[in-house]
Amino acid sequence: MLRFILRRFAYGLITLWVIVSLTFILMHNLPGDPFANSEKLTPEARAILMKTYGLDQPIWIQYGAYVKKVFSLDLGVSFYYPTRSVNEIIAGTFPTSAQLGLFAITIAVIVGLTLGIIAALNHNKSWDYFAMFTAIVGVSVPAFVIGPLLSYYVGVKLGILPPALWKGPEYWVLPTITLSFTTLATMARMMRTSMLDVINQDYIKTAKSKGLSQITIVFKHTIRNAIMPIITILGPLTVNIITGTLVVEQIFAVPGMGKHFVQSISTNDYTMIMGLTIFYSALLILAIIITDILYGIVDPRIRLSKGGK
Amino acid sequence: MNNILEVKDLKVSFHTYAGEIQAVRGVTFNLKKGEALAIVGESGCGKSVTSQAIMRLIATPPGEIKSGSSILFDGKTDIVKLTDKEMESVRGSEMGMIFQDPMTSLNPTMKVGAQITEGLIKHQGLSKQAARERAIEMLRLVGMPNPEARIDQYPHQFSGGMRQRVMIAIALACNPKLLIADEPTTALDVTIQAQIIDLMRDLQEKTGASIIIITHDLGVVADIAQRVVVMYAGKVVEQGSVDDIFYNPQHPYTWGLLRSVPRLDNDEKEPLVPIEGTPPDLFAPPKGCAFAARCPYAMEICLESDPEIENVSAGHSAACWLLHPNAPKVERPVEVGGHHNG
Numbered sequence: 001m002l003r004f005i006l007r008r009f010a011y012g013l014i015t016l017w018v019i020v021s022l023t024f025i026l027m028h029n030l031p032g033d034p035f036a037n038s039e040k041l042t043p044e045a046r047a048i049l050m051k052t053y054g055l056d057q058p059i060w061i062q063y064g065a066y067v068k069k070v071f072s073l074d075l076g077v078s079f080y081y082p083t084r085s086v087n088e089i090i091a092g093t094f095p096t097s098a099q100l101g102l103f104a105i106t107i108a109v110i111v112g113l114t115l116g117i118i119a120a121l122n123h124n125k126s127w128d129y130f131a132m133f134t135a136i137v138g139v140s141v142p143a144f145v146i147g148p149l150l151s152y153y154v155g156v157k158l159g160i161l162p163p164a165l166w167k168g169p170e171y172w173v174l175p176t177i178t179l180s181f182t183t184l185a186t187m188a189r190m191m192r193t194s195m196l197d198v199i200n201q202d203y204i205k206t207a208k209s210k211g212l213s214q215i216t217i218v219f220k221h222t223i224r225n226a227i228m229p230i231i232t233i234l235g236p237l238t239v240n241i242i243t244g245t246l247v248v249e250q251i252f253a254v255p256g257m258g259k260h261f262v263q264s265i266s267t268n269d270y271t272m273i274m275g276l277t278i279f280y281s282a283l284l285i286l287a288i289i290i291t292d293i294l295y296g297i298v299d300p301r302i303r304l305s306k307g308g309k
Numbered sequence: 310m311n312n313i314l315e316v317k318d319l320k321v322s323f324h325t326y327a328g329e330i331q332a333v334r335g336v337t338f339n340l341k342k343g344e345a346l347a348i349v350g351e352s353g354c355g356k357s358v359t360s361q362a363i364m365r366l367i368a369t370p371p372g373e374i375k376s377g378s379s380i381l382f383d384g385k386t387d388i389v390k391l392t393d394k395e396m397e398s399v400r401g402s403e404m405g406m407i408f409q410d411p412m413t414s415l416n417p418t419m420k421v422g423a424q425i426t427e428g429l430i431k432h433q434g435l436s437k438q439a440a441r442e443r444a445i446e447m448l449r450l451v452g453m454p455n456p457e458a459r460i461d462q463y464p465h466q467f468s469g470g471m472r473q474r475v476m477i478a479i480a481l482a483c484n485p486k487l488l489i490a491d492e493p494t495t496a497l498d499v500t501i502q503a504q505i506i507d508l509m510r511d512l513q514e515k516t517g518a519s520i521i522i523i524t525h526d527l528g529v530v531a532d533i534a535q536r537v538v539v540m541y542a543g544k545v546v547e548q549g550s551v552d553d554i555f556y557n558p559q560h561p562y563t564w565g566l567l568r569s570v571p572r573l574d575n576d577e578k579e580p581l582v583p584i585e586g587t588p589p590d591l592f593a594p595p596k597g598c599a600f601a602a603r604c605p606y607a608m609e610i611c612l613e614s615d616p617e618i619e620n621v622s623a624g625h626s627a628a629c630w631l632l633h634p635n636a637p638k639v640e641r642p643v644e645v646g647g648h649h650n651g
Contacts, residue, residue: 210427299417
């Protein structure tokens with residue numbers, strides 16, 4: 001098991017290196033540079049800036065220097081916020097995004113799976129229709145519709161909860177609901193499909209023929225086999241949601257990471273683009289490794305210790 | 310009371326978008342204590358549905374056991390009338406079931422030990438440890454080598470034959486009075502088939518359980534059963550002892566089944582003899598004999614009305630107009646033991 005994990009980490013590092021290289025090349029092929037938008041700069045000042053940041057060097061030298069820095073865990077200084085390093089920006093905004101994201105994913109998993117299970121157990125009855133109606137609404141109504149509606153009606157009109165900002169538990173509710181909605185709907189639909197598939201398996205009939213109660217069958221036999229597809233998507237989904245989403249964070253004025261993803265591209269903030277990409281990729285690779293380990297725990301057929309069948 | 314099971318006029322339908330499928334249309338048979346009964350017939354004749362109705366494993370809806378049906382178990386309880394809760398205490402403890410495909414009928418994410426002990430803990434109130442010991446004993450009984458180690462393994466670590474042995478251990482764990490085996494050897498290769506049948510016969514002798522074995526393999530019937538029920542299109546067309554069915558079959562469908570078995574003792578290369586045609590549509594079963602359309606001896610009356618069940622001798626009956634006193638005499642195309650005539 002330990003050997004497997006170590007090997008996966010080594011592969012993860014290689015993957016990360018490939019991602020770093022590709023992003024670096026792609027980014028430098030974008031038109032413009034970090035200082036192209038500042039019209040007030042004289043050509044001389046621009047040249048000095050380019051030199052300071054090493055942007056006048058040939059690209060492979062820049063690449064070499066960057067990779068060296070990255071492997072010493074230094075993501076460099078932002079071009080857009082010259083007084084702050086990328087490490088600082090991530091450290092300052094990620095905890096907020098992660099907190100919001102973790103709330104949202106927790107709600108999505110609990111409510112989504114419950115809805116999916118209830119729907120499957122009441123296949124083609126009113127509970128099923130209710131759950132699937134909720135799921136379809138959740139998938140098709142985007143966060144930028146749900147968010148402002150919640151913020152306006154619950155936050156402003158009813159005044160029960162604060163409509164925006166991120167200062168304490170009562171501020172967490174509306175953004176969490178908004179962010180969890182789509183994921184919740186996806187989970188519910190997936191779990192329902194998967195449950196229906198498992199319910200029709202022969203081994204469920206075997207369980208029934210042993211005289212087990214409906215509840216025992218659902219909890220001991222059905223759910224555990226039905227949850228595999230959920231585990232598959234859970235890793236990437238979690239990473240996606242905890243690294244911040246532009247829309248929800250903008251609507252509720254949450255000081256998260258989401259906006260930096262967009263801003264860094266539009267301002268050609270090289271170090272920021274690279275830093276966020278590396279951070280995101282590293283989390284994703286970690287999530288996939290965890291997913292693989294979880295597979296083995298849930299499904300004995302995918303036990304990894306024995307040569308990784 | 311000598312009968313462990315009395316099935317009377319069992320009717321099962323499935324309600325689908327296309328209409329009502331009458332899968333079982335009035336099946337009556339008895340099973341004596343300690344007896345092995347085979348239900349034979351081609352795919353879709355209702356034999357699996359019958360067996361699942363006995364264990365009340367038919368999902369309702371879409372399935373429905375029609376009123377008027379009765380399944381008297383152990384002389385007292387009518388299975389059809391039990392509540393779901395009452396049925397749970399019968400399933401697994403009084404009757405056990407083995408399914409067709411051992412590759413899919415065990416839960417892949419549970420150790421086989423846990424799958425055997427589940428029922429024991431529920432029905433017999435055994436402690437975990439006691440149930441485990443009983444499970445090991447069961448595995449040894451079904452011929453599993455090294456049961457102490459294998460009890461902690463998962464189904465994917467077993468071969469098909471070994472998995473079927475585990476299934477048998479599960480079904481017999483609580484010493485049921487009735488064991489239903491739904492095509493237990495169909496998914497296995499031939500040498501393993503023989504082992505499983507031997508094992509079942511052996512266990513029947515040891516435990517005294519009654520067995521219903523569903524099959525379309527007449528070899529299996531000859532090996533294990535004492536009595537045979539032949540089903541066609543949701544009805545019993547003939548039933549009797551193994552000797553009656555093999556040596557004195559009365560129904561043209563039974564003749565067809567016997568003729569379709571390839572023979573080892575024939576030197577000449579002989580083509581297989583199929584029963585021509587397909588079974589009727591059970592959305593709208595014919596008003597006459599369901600087999601008439603495929604029967605080489607069909608008469609006018611066969612298309613008009615369904616034949617009553619006629620007793621041929623004690624315990625041997627068939628539903629065919631040929632048994633009517635006014636019917637023309639037809640020479641049976643199968644000899645004793647299934648030799649072809651001519």
